[in-house]
Amino acid sequence: MTDAFQGPHQELAVVIGAGGMGMAAARRMAQRYRLLLADIDEQRVTERAAQLREEGGQVAGIACDVTDPASVQRLAGEIAQIGRFRALVHVAGLSPSMAEFDTIMRVNLMGVAHVAEGLLPFASSGTAAVLISSLAAHHFTPPAAIAALLNEPTRPDLVGALRAALGEAQATPEAAYQLSKWGVNSYCRRNVRAWGDRGARIVSLSPGLIATPMGALELEARPAKRRLLEQSPLRREGTMLEIADAIEFLVSDKASFISGTDLLVDGGIAAAIAPAQ
16 A cells, blocks of 8 residues: 555655545645555545545545454554654544444544554654544533543443443433543543553544534534534634644644643634633
């Protein structure tokens, strides 16, 4: 797969997810790095990698199911051929309108952890991992027993254990989304030392309401999202380019002292709905 790279050997960026926001991130990364683009849909990632190559990028595509450790190891094997990577941008995720509780937890939290742990051995000085989280993770703290489970994201029986702890009535897609994104933020904090031991950084980035195909689906399906948008101090959705700007900053040397934390990019919604006392 990495034989597809041509031209000067730039550093490698890895983007997980070839949807709307994933492609915005991929296009930005391809301006500076060789890019390995991964997505569960082989046809989509092949077509979109080809599109980025037509735009001048050194881009290879690979099918990867982040919920399958064997698939993630195949992705890691491709990176091993190069030996290291400079940036990991994990965008792949599911919103509450796209799947049920189990699948959202497996993709949004377990999948993120599988990828981060699979690629960690190839991180080195200057590497940065940016894991896309969500505004939904803010102003929310799960009960201690639930938090303890979320802090074991590669536990094989995690989904069943969460269902048992929550009760079936509470195991909704909305709960899975919020819990999974809280778990991503926690994962970054708890793994900052492991990445730091390699001279690398790991951060989460929490977008607010962003104009993406997924975001449009949520606004249509969930009136609460529309009400949240009405409370935005900037009175608009963010754009995918604004998220790409934040990602570009976080993986750059300008952010070289930022690790183990979350960057909230929400136009001020979190502050507006729960201002500091």
